[in-house]
Amino acid sequence: MKGWKIFGLALVIYGVSVFGGFIQDDTRVIESDPEMGSVGALGATLARPYYYMDEGNAGAYRPVTSFSFYLNALVTGKGAWGFHLINNLLYAGVGWLVFEVLRKIVTKKEAFWGAMVFTVLPIHTEAVNNIVGRAEILSLGLFLLAVLFQFKKKWELSALMLLLALLSKEVAIVGLPILIYLLVFGKEKKDIKIGVVSFYVLVTVSYLILRMIVLGDGGMGNNATMVENxxxxxxxxxxxxxxxxxxxxxxxxxxxxxxxxxxxxxxxxxxxxxxxxxxxxxxxxxxxxxxxxxxxxxxxxxxxxxxxxxxxxxxxxxxxxxxxxxxxxxxxxxxxxxxxVVMMLMNFKVWSKWWNKWILVVLMVLFAGRTVVRNFDWLSQERLFIHDAVYAKDSVMAQSNAAAMYLIKKDFVRGKELLEKAETIYPDYPELMNNWGMYYWWSGDTGKAREEFEACLKEKPGYYLCESNLKLIE
Known part of the structure; x- marks a missing residue:
């Protein structure tokens, strides 16, 4: 019953996100993928990079996450609502899994409160509302399943879940030493420990080899620009x-x-x-x-x-x-x-006294409220970019993105103001050059628009936005 309460709480506080659209990398990975919703694409995910449409950007290999997107599109269609719905369900499931794992090592009461606190953390809003954040949700959820199956002595299933977690996102590699720690300090016989540890290592090595085969030299690449990192x-x-x-x-x-x-x-x-x-x-x-x-x-x-x-x-x-x-x-x-963080804080036993429990309840209400408010920011790119530009006032990316939203609304005065502000921060940002090109194009100056798009491609060769926009004005 407590697991259902956690599951239900997650669905309630993230319910509004179902009405959201595609934002940031959602457009790049999902909306712009011509194979989204294709049955044939399901099998192709194992043999190609996560960003397979981006030439020269093969640094990520997440076939389970990609598979989930294609399957999602087949079941619910290509609309954003279906992807958001599945993200919400997966996140709620992770909250439940946190409870199930914690109850194996602490009391049921402590596990419940720990999982509840984890579920309402506002910092999770990006992972849930940004559809591509599913990689984080899947990887952690599958790792938690690996832990649960280990507790239940279902070694093969535990190793399989570790493999699937790795195939969801690379960060799951940290699950290997954690699973080994739990096993080594458990009560199993020595030969079982050696065998299962070997199985975990074999699974991880297999993943690394598969990743290397698919990504090749691009597996260690990093195409981040000065702006991004x-x-x-x-x-x-x-x-x-x-x-x-x-x-x-x-x-x-x-x-x-x-x-x-x-x-x-x-x-x-x-x-x-x-x-x-x-x-x-x-x-x-x-x-x-x-x-x-x-x-x-x-x-x-x-x-x-x-x-x-x-x-x-x-x-x-x-x-x-x-x-x-x-x-x-x-x-x-x-x-x-x-x-x-939640697990470390659990050691302070803040729920051991009734008054501390009520303090915790108040804190959870505040966190849940903050989460709901933040979800509204994520309903569209326009809302998110314009809202966050006020906070990220020194970021060329935030100012340029907000400018693009105003340009789309034909508010060229405000759009130009933000473009000029972004230019004082970092003038060589390709997305900024693209937005300047759009500004000049929509203002009727195709000559300057062409100059900006060409400058963008000089700074970032092959950049799809500037390439496509340059073709449109030719």
């Missing part, structure tokens, strides 16, 4: 400094979600050069405390250890620690880590 263009030392500084930011977005944004790109997050910056010191302190906790009685606390692993594992991979990724920071990238 400036940490790609700095020294290793400075990248790590900033990665450490972003840890407190992420935790702040989980616990104090007052200002949420789809964009944290170039200039919105100022780069840090000093190890003595308070944000770097704060992040470093968190790392030291985490390591130090392993030398206390907490090292025997399974909830704490799993929370640490679920927090730091994904942060290490998607937080630019080990290597630069496609973006400097993203709320959707904290989907896994947010569960780690």
């Amino acid at each position: 400036p940490l790609k263009f700095v020294s290793t030392g400075q990248r790590i400094i900033n990665a450490i500084a972003l840890v407190p930011l992420g935790i702040g977005k989980v616990i104090f979600p007052l200002k949420l944004s789809y964009d944290y790109s170039f200039n919105q997050l100022k780069l840090i050069s000093s190890w003595f910056d308070w944000r770097v010191l704060g992040g470093a302190l968190m790392m030291l405390l985490s390591v130090g906790s392993l030398f206390t009685k907490l090292r025997g606390n399974k909830v704490w250890i799993l929370g640490q692993a679920l927090f730091w594992g994904p942060v290490a991979i998607t937080g630019n620690f080990l290597f630069p990724v496609g973006t400097i920071f993203g709320e959707r990238l904290w989907f896994w880590s947010s569960l780690g």
